[in-house]
Amino acid sequence: MRRIRRLVHLVLFCPFSKGLQGRLPGIKVKYLLVVWLGIFVGSWVAYMHYSSYSELCRGHVCRMIICDQYKKGIISGSTCKDLCEERGLLFQHCLSSSPSQQVYRGLWRDREVIIKCGIGEALRADSHPDSVPRRDVVLFDKPTRGTSMDEFKEMLLNFLKSKLGDQPSLPALVSRIITMADVNHDKKVSLAEAKSIWALLQLNEFLLMFSLHEKEHTAKLLGHCGDLYVTEKIPHTSLYGVDVPPFLQSLLPSLAHQLIHQWFAPAWPRRAKIAIGLLEFVEEIFHGTYGSFYICESSLRNVGYNDKYDFKMVNLRKVATEMTIRGFLKGRHCEQNGDCTYGQDCTATCDKLLKQCKSDMVQPNLAKVCGLLQDYLLYGAPLELKEELQKQLRTCMTLSGLASQMEVHHSLVLNNLKTLLWKKISNTKYS
Numbered sequence: 001m002r003r004i005r006r007l008v009h010l011v012l013f014c015p016f017s018k019g020l021q022g023r024l025p026g027i028k029v030k031y032l033l034v035v036w037l038g039i040f041v042g043s044w045v046a047y048m049h050y051s052s053y054s055e056l057c058r059g060h061v062c063r064m065i066i067c068d069q070y071k072k073g074i075i076s077g078s079t080c081k082d083l084c085e086e087r088g089l090l091f092q093h094c095l096s097s098s099p100s101q102q103v104y105r106g107l108w109r110d111r112e113v114i115i116k117c118g119i120g121e122a123l124r125a126d127s128h129p130d131s132v133p134r135r136d137v138v139l140f141d142k143p144t145r146g147t148s149m150d151e152f153k154e155m156l157l158n159f160l161k162s163k164l165g166d167q168p169s170l171p172a173l174v175s176r177i178i179t180m181a182d183v184n185h186d187k188k189v190s191l192a193e194a195k196s197i198w199a200l201l202q203l204n205e206f207l208l209m210f211s212l213h214e215k216e217h218t219a220k221l222l223g224h225c226g227d228l229y230v231t232e233k234i235p236h237t238s239l240y241g242v243d244v245p246p247f248l249q250s251l252l253p254s255l256a257h258q259l260i261h262q263w264f265a266p267a268w269p270r271r272a273k274i275a276i277g278l279l280e281f282v283e284e285i286f287h288g289t290y291g292s293f294y295i296c297e298s299s300l301r302n303v304g305y306n307d308k309y310d311f312k313m314v315n316l317r318k319v320a321t322e323m324t325i326r327g328f329l330k331g332r333h334c335e336q337n338g339d340c341t342y343g344q345d346c347t348a349t350c351d352k353l354l355k356q357c358k359s360d361m362v363q364p365n366l367a368k369v370c371g372l373l374q375d376y377l378l379y380g381a382p383l384e385l386k387e388e389l390q391k392q393l394r395t396c397m398t399l400s401g402l403a404s405q406m407e408v409h410h411s412l413v414l415n416n417l418k419t420l421l422w423k424k425i426s427n428t429k430y431s
Contacts, residue, residue, distance in 0.1 A: 057094035062102045062117040066226045074140050075199075076192040077225030078183050082108065089230070091115060101317075108222070108230055117228040118203065140195040140226065152194055153178070156201075163207060165291045165323050173211065173290065177201070180210075199227040204324075205316040211290040217281040218313050234312045237304040239274065239376055240265045258375075268380040269428065270309045272421045275373050277311025278303060279418050282365045285319070286410070292322040294361065296343030298368035318343060325359075332357040363400060366414055370396035377421075385424055392417050 067084035069075045082088030093105040099119075106115040143152055156174045164170065181189045181197035189197075200206045206229055212218045219231040240261040265271060285293035295302075297318035304314045313319070320342060328342045334350035340357035341347045347362045374393050381389055396413050 055099055056096040057102070057104075058096075058099065058119060059091040059094065059102060059104055059115075059117075062119050062228065063091065065119060066117065066228050069140060069226055073192055075196045075226035076183050076190065077196050077223065077228070079108065079223040079228070079230055080225040083225050083228070089115070105233065106230075112233045113222060114219070114231045114233050115228065116205070116231070140199055142198050143191070143194050145191060147191075147194070149189065152189065155198075159201065163323055164211065164321055167290055169289050176213075177210070196224065196226050200224060200229060203227060203229075204320070208293065208316045208319055208321070212284070212288070212293075212316075214289070215281070215284050217277055217284065217311050218316065234304050234314055235307050237314045238300050239271075239303055239305070239372070240300065262379055265376075265379070266309060268377075268382070269425045271376060271380075272425050273309050274305045274311050275377055276418055276421050277305070278369055278373070279366075279414055281311060281313060282369050283414060286365065287407075294320050294322065294325055294342075294346050295365050295368055296320050296325075296346035298345060298372050300372070303372070320346060329357040329359055337362055364410065366410060367397050367399040370399075370417070382424065385420070389420060392420060 063083065066075070066080075070077075070080045070084050079089050088109055090107045091104045092107060095103040095105060095114075097103070102115075102117040102119055104115045106113050143155060147155070153174055156177055157170060160170045160173060161167075177197060178189060181193045183193055201210075206221075209218055209221055209231070213221070219234055222230045222232060224230065242260070242264040266274070282295075285295075295318065299318070302313070302315040302318050304312050306312055325342050325346055325348075329340055329348050332340060333355055334340050334357050335352075335355065337347055337350050340350050345363070345368065349358045349360050349362060350356075351358055370393050374397070377393065378386065378390060392413070396417060399410065399413065
């Protein structure tokens with residue numbers, strides 16, 4: 001105890017002792033106080049960050065729940081055996097930002113992957129986070145025993161219509177879902193296989209990933225078990241190649257953020273290639289094969305790129321279908337446009353006479369993306385291009401209203417911007 005008291009005394013009071021001041025006359029007590037306070041604040045921030053780790057990162061709970069249902073024969077999937085029997089699917093670094101949405105970097109058959117698992121339903125079903133709740137009751141409840149194959153297909157078709165709209169392409173999508181559900185490739189779908197694929201389709205990100213499977217700008221789906229799914233790893237999860245950790249963002253001034261981004265950003269021609277990919281993604285989700293989609297959080301943390309500098313959408317949870325947003329806005333009371341906001345920035349207009357939200361978006365996807373690309377593309381841009389690039393980006397950011405009502409103008413602005421960037425990098429090593 002004496003040694004501990006002496007150590008505490010040295011840590012707290014030694015910086016202010018006269019002996020130290022005598023040896024270092026140039027150092028004032030107030031500067032030492034600032035340093036000591038800095039160390040204290042830094043330690044507190046680190047403690048708060050890591051103390052939340054056990055709250056956010058519950059991969060063991062996710063594995064326990066999924067494997068319990070798998071062993072009972074309630075669910076199925078292409079990764080179940082590796083996850084629950086052979087330990088071939090390993091959880092590694094935790095990336096979760098919410099306790100109910102578990103996200104991990106992992107390893108599957110010697111390949112780096114991303115593992116995603118939602119445990120919100122399970123935790124609501126049982127207050128003890130380490131116990132095994134009856135998740136089959138709250139999530140894996142459909143379809144029921146006795147459902148025929150034709151009934152299941154009809155069930156899937158009606159569900160997709162409610163989420164994506166009555167698109168002529170939906171029957172083909174149903175066929176793809178059935179193929180994916182048939183894990184053992186026996187040309188049949190068992191009850192466990194049907195329950196698993198149905199639970200997955202309730203997840204917005206999975207539904208969008210599946211709907212946009214033909215597009216090269218979304219992560220590839222590699223496998224699933226129940227409602228746990230595995231995707232390819234996207235190496236760079238920010239347009240700038242690196243992002244400031246959330247627990248430091250509030251502590252650093254905006255200028256420090258800007259300097260960090262500029263320091264780690266790829267070379268300008270590579271940024272131009274990534275930007276072209278992002279613009280192509282906007283084009284793909286505008287009146288696409290399975291309807292229209294809206295980006296409802298235009299953030300650097302939701303977009304990234306691979307090692308070849310091809311754009312990849314990192315987080316599809318922030319993208320919504322047109323039907324989802326229309327359902328949210330229908331009959332919604334409002335006083336101003338801000339009351340008609342889905343997600344972070346999918347804002348519609350408010351009819352101030354009727355006090356109800358309309359379905360017209362204030363800002364289309366393209367305008368949001370151009371706002372995201374402005375600093376990204378103008379920093380370090382070639383001098384002969386900078387003025388025209390700035391002009392086109394400014395025009396793009398002023399777009400407003402439903403894109404469907406200004407389709408020609410929307411396409412013209414998008415194509416002009418893509419052409420300007422592509423001319424500069426075509427026939428070079430960056431293309």
